[in-house]
Amino acid sequence: MIESIEIFFAGLSEMASGIPTLVMVPLIMILATVGTIVIVGLLMGLIRLIFGQKAIDFIKSIPQRLDSAANGNRG
Numbered sequence: 001m002i003e004s005i006e007i008f009f010a011g012l013s014e015m016a017s018g019i020p021t022l023v024m025v026p027l028i029m030i031l032a033t034v035g036t037i038v039i040v041g042l043l044m045g046l047i048r049l050i051f052g053q054k055a056i057d058f059i060k061s062i063p064q065r066l067d068s069a070a071n072g073n074r075g
Contacts, residue, residue, distance in 0.1 A: 016024060047055050 044056060047059070
């Protein structure tokens with residue numbers, strides 16, 4: 001199995017060597033963004049499945065709670 005992974009990445013590096021950097025950098029950025037969105041979506045779905053919608057609402061309210069705590073500490 002390790003050999004097949006090595007072969008896969010060797011093939012990717014060969015393919016990437018033919019792509020100009022001007023194209024490769026935005027492509028990597030787009031793929032990283034899409035991958036992050038997919039992973040976060042799956043995690044949120046898993047949290048919703050295990051803990052219910054109240055957990056999602058709590059997670060989404062964390063930035064507001066932090067902001068209000070920061071504003072409260074200033075004044």
